[in-house]
Amino acid sequence: MxxxxxxxxxxxxxxxxxxxxxxxxxxxxxxxxxxxxxxxxxxxxxxxxxxxxxxxxxxQRPVWPEQPGRQQMMMHLDLKVADLQKAAAHAKECGATRAEHQPQEDVIVFFDPAGHPFCLFEN
The missing domain is CATH 3.30.720.120 (Signal recognition particle alu RNA binding heterodimer, srp9/1)
Incomplete structure (x- = not known):
């Protein structure tokens, strides 16, 4: 049902x-x-x-990774891509900023123009 x-x-x-x-x-x-x-x-x-x-x-722009006492992200978007490096180049061309902290080798974290984090990952 x-x-x-x-x-x-x-x-x-x-x-x-x-x-x-x-x-x-x-x-x-x-x-x-x-x-x-x-x-x-x-x-x-x-x-x-x-x-x-x-x-x-x-x-208030969120900070990531989280920091005590600062605005934390409430959510983030996971975006599946066919080619991680090609998608990362496209994200930068669109105006995204690559995060300094990258916790995984197979995921790239970016920030949109307002500072919301989003992750690119291959299938």
Whole structure:
């Protein structure tokens, strides 16, 4: 028996939702959906849940790895890629920043323009 609940979107807080939506649309090859100052979305052309961005006026960039007393990440995105080095180069071209701390050899951690960490990994 199925659940009456389904995932519609993952929402990230951001100081500039439109900028972050454009970053992820470019990074993932997705399409822009809503494009307002306070709310923006990217839509997977293949279907499935959206990625949305909500304005947070008092947004504090998370630190990673975590540090006591500092804003910690609440979540991160895991992005599967076919070629890790090619995907890492693409992420940098899109405006991502490679994290200094890399805890695994087969995963590359980046930060989006708002500072949310995301991980690239091969299948």
């Amino acid at each position: 199925g659940s009456p609940i389904s995932l519609h979107a993952t929402v990230l807080g951001a100081p500039d939702p439109q900028r972050l939506a454009r970053f992820y649309a470019n990074l993932l090859g997705w399409e822009l959906g809503d494009d307002e100052r306070e709310w923006a979305t990217v839509v997977n052309p293949g279907g499935g849940p959206k990625l949305s961005f909500q304005l947070e006026e008092d947004f």
